[in-house]
Amino acid sequence: MADVRADVVVVGAGVIGLTVGVCIAEQGLRVLLCTRSDPSATTSSVATAMIGPGLAPGYDPTGVRERASIEEFTALADVDGTGVAMRRGRLAARQPGPSLPGLEPCRPQELPDGFATGFWATLPLVDMALYLDYLVRRLHAAGGRIEHRELTSLRELATLAPLVANCAGLGARELVPDETVRPLRGQHVIIDNPGLDEFFIEAPFGPAWAGYFPYPDHVVLGGTAVDADNAEPDLAVADQIRQRCIEVEPRLRHARVRGHQVGLRPMRPSVRLEVEELDGARCVHNYGHGGSGVTLSWGCARETAALLTGQGTERT
Ligand SMILES: Cc1cc2nc3c(=O)[nH]c(=O)nc-3n(C[C@H](O)[C@H](O)[C@H](O)COP(=O)(O)OP(=O)(O)OC[C@H]3O[C@@H](n4cnc5c(N)ncnc54)[C@H](O)[C@@H]3O)c2cc1C
Incomplete structure (x- = not known):
């Protein structure tokens, strides 16, 4: 592991981890993103990915997260090189x-x-190969680093940074462990x-x-x-x-x-987006997005960033 201190370690280079990494790095925090697979080999790279249609009611967490993402992707459709149209x-x-x-x-x-x-x-319809490349470029431009590494426990990250974001997708089944993920x-x-x-x-x-x-x-x-x-x-x-x-x-x-x-x-009965104290580090779990991870990515990333920096409260 690179010998440079990070403020936040993010696990996962799928759409969830990369979006969280971008949100946090663009706030000026030093981000180290650990992943066992290249973005092009994640579930995210296979998504279709249609954003929306945003039918969940605006008062529930899914509706809020979906709307935040639809707004962001709609804006990205006007930016060259994002893969969004x-x-x-x-x-x-x-x-x-x-x-x-x-x-x-x-x-x-x-x-x-x-x-x-x-x-x-x-x-918005997203070409995921182009979009994941775009997120990687945006993360690097904000000073974030990506390291290829297989993790066996979240606790090993607590020694690396005071803040941890767990965006391991299906990998959360073993890493957390969480047997409700399938x-x-x-x-x-x-x-x-x-x-x-x-x-x-x-x-x-x-x-x-x-x-x-x-x-x-x-x-x-x-x-x-x-x-x-x-x-x-x-x-x-x-x-x-x-x-x-x-x-x-x-x-x-x-x-x-x-x-x-x-x-x-x-899949998971519901997205897990909550704080857990981890041997002195603050860990925010953000996984279990099922068939809607791209659609929920920006809304969930903003909540994760707010929870990590102590500016947000958990939604039930
Ligand atoms: C066929 C298909 C169509 C889809 N269509 C849509 C759609 O139209 N719209 C939509 O919103 N969603 C869609 N989805 C769902 C979407 O793809 C997922 O919800 C989303 O990709 C999940 O992203 P993620 O970042 O959580 O997981 P992943 O993309 O799987 O990323 C997980 C990351 O965690 C890393 N990781 C895991 N365990 C470890 C470990 N122990 N150590 C180190 N790294 C680890 C992995 O290497 C990877 O980098 C579709 C999915 C499929 C399969």
Whole structure:
């Protein structure tokens, strides 16, 4: 470990740890971020990642965190090199449902066969490879350092800095340890973009749904959510993903398949964002974001920074 004192040690170089690192380093504190994997090998690198749609009520912690992130990502969409762009698209369901405040209902002819209801929304869509690179650059620009290191206990960090942020994602299961954290496997198919510029996502999420997300030169097809910790792509599942998406958007049929991605969402009954005293150091846990880590990242990072510096109070 580098022999330079840090004010804060952050565990994790996924979207949660990097965003916390940026928030704290930009306040002038010396940040050392420890990670066992490169950002490009984290769950975060696999996220689609659609931000929002921000339907949680504004009075609960998820709603507050989601809104803070939507605001930040919307601003980042105007900044070159972030990988964030605003995209219009449809959120649709096979069953009739209530209207959603703030969203424009689809007309019946705008819905694919088999769908009963849908809404138009314009949301930030994040190319995670570009975005994680951007966060690393921003962390370095603010003086933060990244060190590759596998940790076996949070207590070893208490000797390095008075403040610790635990953003270990699924790794929190062993590191804390916290047996309520479990992997929820998701798989994507990456194809050439045949000319799409609108996203589509089916709700509610079950074990499988249709969803496609266009980026300038490729489209990400999803989605699946299965209790499993196998990170190898399953080609039979990939074929089912493609078929579901082609039923919604026939232009996807002849697009060349570029590759496959699998990620393990760090599920927990609820996000853990709270303070724990750790052998004289103040540790703030920020993990367990499930399928919404990118959407919650800025809101949770600001709360983490405030709790670390003693300026915030825990939300229940
Ligand atoms: C298929 C799929 C689609 C998704 N789509 C979306 C979406 O559209 N919108 C959205 O908001 N979210 C989405 N998500 C969820 C999102 O990806 C996660 O919630 C988020 O990436 C979690 O980030 P994290 O930083 O907590 O974890 P990770 O990205 O897994 O990072 C954890 C970090 O901790 C480090 N670490 C762990 N243990 C140790 C240890 N012992 N020692 C050292 N380092 C350690 C790891 O090396 C890594 O750097 C999706 C996820 C998947 C799988």
